Every structure is written in structure tokens, then in C-alpha cells.
Amino acid sequence: MHKIPEFRKNDRYKRSSYRAYNWKMPPIYDSSVMKVGKLIDLLDETVLREMPSNDFSIRILDVGCATGRLLYKLAKHGYTNLSGVDLAPRIIEVARKKLSNFKVNLDLKTADSEDDLPWPDNSFDIITLTGVIHHFYRLNDALKEAYRVLDKQGKLIILDPWFPIIIRQIVNSWLYFFPHDGDFRFYTPKRIDKTLTEIGLKNTRHRRKCILTYIITGEKIC
Numbered sequence: 001m002h003k004i005p006e007f008r009k010n011d012r013y014k015r016s017s018y019r020a021y022n023w024k025m026p027p028i029y030d031s032s033v034m035k036v037g038k039l040i041d042l043l044d045e046t047v048l049r050e051m052p053s054n055d056f057s058i059r060i061l062d063v064g065c066a067t068g069r070l071l072y073k074l075a076k077h078g079y080t081n082l083s084g085v086d087l088a089p090r091i092i093e094v095a096r097k098k099l100s101n102f103k104v105n106l107d108l109k110t111a112d113s114e115d116d117l118p119w120p121d122n123s124f125d126i127i128t129l130t131g132v133i134h135h136f137y138r139l140n141d142a143l144k145e146a147y148r149v150l151d152k153q154g155k156l157i158i159l160d161p162w163f164p165i166i167i168r169q170i171v172n173s174w175l176y177f178f179p180h181d182g183d184f185r186f187y188t189p190k191r192i193d194k195t196l197t198e199i200g201l202k203n204t205r206h207r208r209k210c211i212l213t214y215i216i217t218g219e220k221i222c
């Protein structure tokens with residue numbers, strides 16, 4: 001039996017993520033994602049295109065890796081240093097199983113990435129957060145932590161859903177009171193861009209992708 005993390009008082013968003021991704025999602029997450037069909041492949045491809053194609057030994061961390069779908073695709077493309085972190089230990093076990101046949105340096109850990117990532121400073125060349133930041137209540141803390149473990153010249157890649165303003169406001173108001181499977185708040189790319197710039201990332205760029213998604217990247221140049 002896994003130890004249940006100690007949630008902060010009233011941290012109902014995280015409780016909701018944990019409940020969903022530790023208990024409900026492990027057996028059904030991959031098939032539910034596949035329901036959106038080719039779209040998910042297209043979005044993963046967008047992230048994969050941000051990786052350097054001449055160095056397969058770069059150190060990659062996927063934050064909120066869930067069942068390891070992205071890590072699996074990275075391994076298939078030949079990347080060999082792969083790490084993942086998720087709040088939910090049971091979903092991490094699905095990722096571990098999925099990647100067990102690849103000869104890669106795999107480091108999967110359970111942690112709350114809004115608190116601290118269990119790696120030393122400057123540990124990774126690329127950090128990805130796909131479909132995760134809308135779970136964050138303490139967005140700045142989570143992004144600062146990602147910045148800390150990103151190496152100099154490293155790149156942060158964020159991909160998350162995008163909604164027109166009215167829809168976003170309605171959805172966010174609803175989620176504030178009734179978090180759904182840990183979904184807490186859909187941020188605008190502008191807000192994320194501003195936060196990344198404030199924490200010190202350079203060359204931030206955001207663009208919309210497949211109508212209802214945006215991707216944003218930034219580099220740690222110091």
C-alpha cells in the first residue's frame with residue numbers, strides 16, 4: 001500500500017488530482033486519451049519537434065508524466081536519459097511497466113512538483129509539462145522548481161489546453177468550486193509567458209496549436 005501524501009490543509013485541488021490519478025486513472029488513462037484520436041499524436045509530435053534531433057543523450061524530465069505516454073515516445077525516438085515525476089504513485093507504476101523493455105536510463109519518481117522536485121539544481125536539459133499546469137494551484141512555485149532543476153542552456157516546454165475567454169472564465173469559475181480530476185484553472189499563454197519571464201527564462205515563445213491548445217517554450221540562459 002502506498003503512503004498517502006500529506007496534503008496541505010484544504011488542498012482540495014491536489015486531493016482531487018491524487019484521487020483521480022492514483023485510483024481511477026491508472027487502468028483507463030491511456031484509452032481515454034486515445035479517444036481524442038490523432039489529436040494527441042499531433043500534440044506529442046509538436047513537443048517532440050522541440051527536442052534536439054542531433055543529441056539523443058540529453059537529459060529529459062517529464063513533469064506530471066502519468067502513464068508515461070510522452071516518455072515512451074521519446075524512448076522510441078532514441079532518447080536515452082529519461083526521467084518522470086508524478087503526484088500519483090500508482091500511475092507512475094504504469095509508466096514504469098510501459099518503459100521496461102527499453103534500454104534507457106529511466107528515473108521515475110513520485111513527488112509534488114509544486115513543492116519540490118527530487119533532483120539537484122541543473123539536472124536536466126529539457127523539461128516538459130504537457131497537460132499538467134492546469135492542475136497547479138501554486139503555479140509560480142511549480143515553475144520556479146522546474147527552473148531550478150533545468151540546466152543552463154536548458155529548455156522548458158509547456159503544452160496545455162486553450163479556451164476562448166468567456167468559456168475559460170466559466171470553466172475556471174466552476175473548477176474553483178468543483179475541481180474535476182484535479183483540474184483547477186486553465187491559464188492563458190500570456191500569463192504563463194509572463195511568469196516564465198519573471199522567473200528568469202529567456203526567449204519565451206508561445207503559439208496556438210490544433211485550435212484548443214497552446215505550446216510555450218523558454219530557455220535558461222545564464
Ligand SMILES: C[S@@+](CC[C@H](N)C(=O)[O-])C[C@H]1O[C@@H](n2cnc3c(N)ncnc32)[C@H](O)[C@@H]1O
Nearest residue numbers: 017021064066086087088112113114130131135
Ligand atoms: C492530465 S494528466 C497529464 C498527463 C501527461 N503529461 C499527458 O500529457 O497525458 C496530469 C498529470 O499531472 C499529475 N499532477 C497533477 N498535479 C501534480 C503535482 N502537483 N505534481 C506532480 N504531478 C502532478 C497528475 O497526477 C496527472 O498524472
